[in-house]
Amino acid sequence: PQTIYLKDYTPFGFIVDGVELTFRLHPTKTRVFSKIAFRPNPAAIDNRFFLHGEQLKLINAKIDGAEITPRAVDGGIEVDVPDAPFTWEAEVEINPEANTALEGLYMSNGMYCTQCEAEGFRKITFYPDRPDVMATFTVRIEGNVENTPELLSNGNGDEYGTDQTVTPNSNYAVWIDPWPKPAYLFALVAGDLIAHEDTFKTMSGKDVRLSIFVRPGDEHKCAFGMEALKKSMKWDEDVYGREYDLDEFNIVAVDDFNMGAMENKGLNIFNSSCVLASPETATDGNFERIEAIIAHEYFHNWTGNRITCRDWFQLCLKEGLTVYRDAQFTADMRSEPVKRIDDVLALRGRQFPEDQGPLSHPVRPESFQEINNFYTATVYEKGAEVIGMLKTLVGDDAYAKALDLYFDRHDSQACTIEDWIKVFEDSTSRDLTQFKLWYSQSGTPEVTVREEFEGDIFTLHLSQSSAPTPGQDTKAPQVIPVAVGLLNDNGDEVLPTQVLELTETEKSFTFKGHATRPIPSVLRGFSAPVTLTQDIDNARRAFLLAHDTDPFNRWEAGRNLARDSLIGAIVDGTAHNEDYLSGLKALLRDDRLDPAYRALMLGQPSQSELAGILHKQGQIPDPAAIHAATESLRDAKAKAFADLLPDIYTANQVTGPFSPDAEPAGKRSLANAALSLLTRLDGGEAAEKQYKSADNMTLQLAAFGALLDAGKGDNAIAAFYDQWNDDRLVIDKWFSMQVMFAKPEDLAATVANLTQHADFDWKNPNRFRAVMGVMAAHHAGFHHTSGTSYQVLADWLLKLDPVNPQTTARMCSAFQTWKRYDDDRQALLKAQLERIAGQNGLSRDTTEMVTRILE
Numbered sequence: 001p002q003t004i005y006l007k008d009y010t011p012f013g014f015i016v017d018g019v020e021l022t023f024r025l026h027p028t029k030t031r032v033f034s035k036i037a038f039r040p041n042p043a044a045i046d047n048r049f050f051l052h053g054e055q056l057k058l059i060n061a062k063i064d065g066a067e068i069t070p071r072a073v074d075g076g077i078e079v080d081v082p083d084a085p086f087t088w089e090a091e092v093e094i095n096p097e098a099n100t101a102l103e104g105l106y107m108s109n110g111m112y113c114t115q116c117e118a119e120g121f122r123k124i125t126f127y128p129d130r131p132d133v134m135a136t137f138t139v140r141i142e143g144n145v146e147n148t149p150e151l152l153s154n155g156n157g158d159e160y161g162t163d164q165t166v167t168p169n170s171n172y173a174v175w176i177d178p179w180p181k182p183a184y185l186f187a188l189v190a191g192d193l194i195a196h197e198d199t200f201k202t203m204s205g206k207d208v209r210l211s212i213f214v215r216p217g218d219e220h221k222c223a224f225g226m227e228a229l230k231k232s233m234k235w236d237e238d239v240y241g242r243e244y245d246l247d248e249f250n251i252v253a254v255d256d257f258n259m260g261a262m263e264n265k266g267l268n269i270f271n272s273s274c275v276l277a278s279p280e281t282a283t284d285g286n287f288e289r290i291e292a293i294i295a296h297e298y299f300h301n302w303t304g305n306r307i308t309c310r311d312w313f314q315l316c317l318k319e320g321l322t323v324y325r326d327a328q329f330t331a332d333m334r335s336e337p338v339k340r341i342d343d344v345l346a347l348r349g350r351q352f353p354e355d356q357g358p359l360s361h362p363v364r365p366e367s368f369q370e371i372n373n374f375y376t377a378t379v380y381e382k383g384a385e386v387i388g389m390l391k392t393l394v395g396d397d398a399y400a401k402a403l404d405l406y407f408d409r410h411d412s413q414a415c416t417i418e419d420w421i422k423v424f425e426d427s428t429s430r431d432l433t434q435f436k437l438w439y440s441q442s443g444t445p446e447v448t449v450r451e452e453f454e455g456d457i458f459t460l461h462l463s464q465s466s467a468p469t470p471g472q473d474t475k476a477p478q479v480i481p482v483a484v485g486l487l488n489d490n491g492d493e494v495l496p497t498q499v500l501e502l503t504e505t506e507k508s509f510t511f512k513g514h515a516t517r518p519i520p521s522v523l524r525g526f527s528a529p530v531t532l533t534q535d536i537d538n539a540r541r542a543f544l545l546a547h548d549t550d551p552f553n554r555w556e557a558g559r560n561l562a563r564d565s566l567i568g569a570i571v572d573g574t575a576h577n578e579d580y581l582s583g584l585k586a587l588l589r590d591d592r593l594d595p596a597y598r599a600l601m602l603g604q605p606s607q608s609e610l611a612g613i614l615h616k617q618g619q620i621p622d623p624a625a626i627h628a629a630t631e632s633l634r635d636a637k638a639k640a641f642a643d644l645l646p647d648i649y650t651a652n653q654v655t656g657p658f659s660p661d662a663e664p665a666g667k668r669s670l671a672n673a674a675l676s677l678l679t680r681l682d683g684g685e686a687a688e689k690q691y692k693s694a695d696n697m698t699l700q701l702a703a704f705g706a707l708l709d710a711g712k713g714d715n716a717i718a719a720f721y722d723q724w725n726d727d728r729l730v731i732d733k734w735f736s737m738q739v740m741f742a743k744p745e746d747l748a749a750t751v752a753n754l755t756q757h758a759d760f761d762w763k764n765p766n767r768f769r770a771v772m773g774v775m776a777a778h779h780a781g782f783h784h785t786s787g788t789s790y791q792v793l794a795d796w797l798l799k800l801d802p803v804n805p806q807t808t809a810r811m812c813s814a815f816q817t818w819k820r821y822d823d824d825r826q827a828l829l830k831a832q833l834e835r836i837a838g839q840n841g842l843s844r845d846t847t848e849m850v851t852r853i854l855e
């Protein structure tokens with residue numbers, strides 16, 4: 001496969017003045033007619049007229065009305081064109097039903113649907129399918145009124161009718177999108193859909209019609225998404241001054257979808273798991289995620305659509321910023337510290353392993369073979385952290401000013417990270433040259449802290465280093481904002497949070513006038529995506545757990561105690577730390593603390609996180625020992641909190657009608673965390689009761705998990721299936737839970753068994769991930785010495801690859817940590833990776849992933 005480089009960018013030789021498309025829909029023979037006005041681009045370096053096109057059957061093509069025969073070239077066609085404005089016309093035939101890759105136009109349960117980001121539009125018609133070519137689109141869709149009563153595309157609906165003269169039962173719709181957009185934001189949906197409708201009045205008084213379209217039977221799962229949409233629209237006006245810019249905004253739920261959702265202009269398409277929710281079928285976690293994703297896609301309307309990316313290397317320009325914006329939104333709607341902790345957990349769970357292994361790449365990559373492989377935690381989550389650091393460094397007001405300038409200066413443009421940085425430089429007069437390294441240097445920097453106290457001067461010596469990553473052996477020091485506060489022995493804050501800027505390899509910061517030695521709280525709020533090395537003892541951590549005034553660092557102190565206790569148990573079989581258990585107990589008792597926060601406090605590092613920490617310490621992680629230590633810490637908690645757990649459980653029961661709001665959801669999460677420990681003491685009695693009486697999925701699923709964990713889930717497995725077998729999203733959970741709670745030695749067999757089930761519809765990405773993704777995340781089971789899980793996963797990846805390369809390639813990251821483990825496991829893992837790599841006809845997506853992982 002060919003490698004594409006950022007440094008090779010050149011603009012397209014032509015400008016598109018307008019696109020007219022007509023779709024004559026047919027499940028296997030859809031005709032697409034295009035009429036596109038081109039003119040030479042004065043900025044062009046190369047005036048070759050190349051149009052992307054893949055899997056298209058060309059019926060005919062014309063330039064200015066005269067039929068021509070294009071030359072077929074790799075990935076598309078070439079045509080000789082006049083050195084003046086001209087019109088390109090083409091008629092192509094495509095087969096939506098055969099499109100199992102779910103890129104371009106495809107069918108899902110009888111419904112036509114598109115996914116064009118990043119490079120799917122070239123499977124719809126011949127076009128310069130690159131984000132820097134922006135144009136207005138007019139789209140006519142012709143369907144069959146019985147199968148496709150709803151015909152949707154981007155922009156505003158202009159016309160709808162039935163035109164019996166063409167074909168009996170035919171219908172058509174015309175959509176006009178007045179905003180220039182790249183082809184990746186094109187969308188079309190046609191099917192038998194029901195709309196859940198509402199309206200929103202924008203800040204300038206315009207009424208926008210809002211609809212969520214779903215398949216019949218899902219109407220009762222739309223209300224929450226609609227509320228989330230209205231909240232998002234209002235929030236973007238209030239916080240960023242951004243108003244919606246069309247007469248209507250449509251969302252469609254589709255069952256077969258590779259991603260979570262897609263921000264197509266005016267027509268967002270959602271994986272049904274990321275928009276549909278009812279109290280009976282969705283957990284609090286699902287509700288929160290849906291709210292965040294609806295916000296995310298909506299916010300793209302400005303950060304992504306009105307201002308888009310010049311090329312795909314700039315993906316973080318829209319994704320990092322939009323993730324940052326949706327995190328701000330969630331923090332505003334719910335609890336800020338809880339959201340921050342959740343985000344750091346996700347970063348450590350997904351981004352750190354990526355950045356510390358063979359797939360490490362900069363937030364703005366400099367080369368790729370398949371761009372779909374770069375929709376990563378690094379681009380998204382680390383990309384958002386970089387925005388957060390920028391805001392911390394320039395301050396809230398300057399950030400707001402810079403964003404105003406960004407929207408002002410770059411509206412309707414396709415931009416780069418340089419444009420983004422320049423906006424901050426121009427509005428703050430700050431030189432951000434060094435800051436820009438965050439976009440080009442890969443890897444997770446490590447910050448080391450040393451303390452010194454002399455006279456009345458307290459000094460923090462900070463240093464930074466960054467391990468080599470693929471293609472980057474040495475690194476320059478980065479700008480690291482380190483938020484610090486100081487406490488006295490009583491736990492009072494003697495210095496409120498300050499941001500220290502670590503810009504060199506080593507830098508010291510002094511704090512004068514301290515009669516007694518202060519206690520620092522470092523990297524408050526997780527002010528930078530780094531690992532922190534601090535030589536402090538358990539007593540200090542316990543003090544911070546009890547007293548830190550920064551909620552993130554207070555949680556972090558408990559987390560570090562848990563981590564060290566676990567590492568001690570794994571490495572030397574040490575008993576669990578009593579200071580941790582007693583400190584945590586005091587916190588759990590503290591009713592002034594938000595239940596959601598206390599529930600997070602009860603958590604502990606995951607097994608794969610522990611494996612990563614051990615690896616970083618130069619040890620070889622033993623998955624079985626890690627699993628045993630994790631279990632023993634849970635047992636120790638159950639025992640230490642035995643007298644408290646029933647009270648916590650009872651005190652956090654929620655009565656009255658279900659609400660997914662933060663407050664009741666927080667209580668449920670604490671009660672469920674207590675239940676999970678209680679189950680270790682009562683053998684599942686409370687869980688059994690909760691399972692039977694649960695009237696919402698949050699309670700039902702937690703009880704189901706507790707029973708499975710206790711080895712008492714057989715009845716619940718059968719009952720759950722009987723109750724929910726007509727609900728695809730809930731059956732995904734049924735599959736996942738059995739995999740998640742399998743004993744390590746039973747994992748491969750459990751999975752093999754589940755894949756025999758009639759409902760294991762493996763071509764559906766959600767179902768595939770519900771089993772295979774969860775298996776790969778089951779650390780002790782996936783890495784069981786037998787190696788059977790490795791083999792099962794590789795078998796299924798090989799089976800899925802020809803059908804859906806994108807979902808296959810994504811899941812190859814399950815193998816990215818292979819070099820952490822012992823020789824035997826490495827050999828087993830490598831054998832599977834090589835087996836995949838050696839497969840004939842392996843997709844470009846998967847080839848790139850396994851090659852990088854093996855390197």
Ligand code: DPP
Nearest residue numbers: 117259261262263297
């Ligand atoms: N749909 C994906 C997202 O919103 C890609 N743009 O992040």
Ligand code: ZN
Nearest residue numbers: 296300319322
């Ligand atoms: Zn996005």
